Amino acid sequence: ETGVTQSPTHLIKTRGQQVTLRCSSQSGHNTVSWYQQALGQGPQFIFQYYREEENGRGNFPPRFSGLQFPNYSSELNVNALELDDSALYLCAVGAGGDNEKLFFGSGTQLSVL
Amino acid sequence: AQSVTQLDSHVSVSEGTPVLLRCNYSSSYSPSLFWYVQHPNKGLQLLLKYTSAATLVKGINGFEAEFKKSETSFHLTKPSAHMSDAAEYFCVVSGNNDMRFGAGTRLTVKP
Numbered sequence: 001e002t003g004v005t006q007s008p009t010h011l012i013k014t015r016g017q018q019v020t021l022r023c024s025s026q027s028g029h030n031t032v033s034w035y036q037q038a039l040g041q042g043p044q045f046i047f048q049y050y051r052e053e054e055n056g057r058g059n060f061p062p063r064f065s066g067l068q069f070p071n072y073s074s075e076l077n078v079n080a081l082e083l084d085d086s087a088l089y090l091c092a093v094g095a096g097g098d099n100e101k102l103f104f105g106s107g108t109q110l111s112v113l
Numbered sequence: 114a115q116s117v118t119q120l121d122s123h124v125s126v127s128e129g130t131p132v133l134l135r136c137n138y139s140s141s142y143s144p145s146l147f148w149y150v151q152h153p154n155k156g157l158q159l160l161l162k163y164t165s166a167a168t169l170v171k172g173i174n175g176f177e178a179e180f181k182k183s184e185t186s187f188h189l190t191k192p193s194a195h196m197s198d199a200a201e202y203f204c205v206v207s208g209n210n211d212m213r214f215g216a217g218t219r220l221t222v223k224p
Binding site: 004033035040041042043044045048055056058090092101102103104105106107 | 119149154155156157158159162203209210211212213214215216217
């Protein structure tokens with residue numbers, strides 16, 4: 001058990017809708033990052049938050065946005081869903097720094113129809 | 114910019130034989146390198162990490178990896194495979210608040 005909880009575990013949406021995915025951890029890790037893992041591929045970095053501010057972003061459009069709350073929980077929001085957004089979304093928490101260990105949640109499986 | 118290439122999408126070994134999962138990286142920074150394992154329906158688990166200390170890194174479950182700067186490689190090895198090692202393995206390079214995963218190598222262990 002990593003102590004990282006993601007909700008919901010599975011979600012079905014239709015194209016054009018908006019979705020919010022959530023992540024929380026038992027410990028007060030001050031960084032949280034989100035990844036998109038398409039079927040059969042490695043996770044792709046979406047963005048990272050440190051102390052409630054975005055401090056790193058991968059190659060994802062602005063309709064992917066996030067929040068980190070004072071209690072270190074986090075949300076990933078995706079607007080105007082597209083079919084290609086169907087994937088496993090992973091949240092990871094850590095203490096910060098490029099060489100720090102990340103603890104991953106089990107992910108939210110999003111299907112866009 | 115940085116990237117990771119895992120040279121084999123699928124590796125199959127017999128139980129008790131050595132495991133070699135290959136990874137090459139590219140980075141503009143002094144990278145941190147990791148290997149993660151993903152079992153079905155479970156989160157990613159860190160096997161080991163390299164952070165510019167010893168070039169031979171020992172991880173959990175008998176895995177180790179050697180950082181070779183001249184070859185830009187970070188191959189993962191284990192002397193003797195166990196059935197429980199069957200999973201997806203990801204090589205990861207990290208730098209400048211950006212973490213890049215390889216496409217993964219699926220390890221199959223035959224009895």
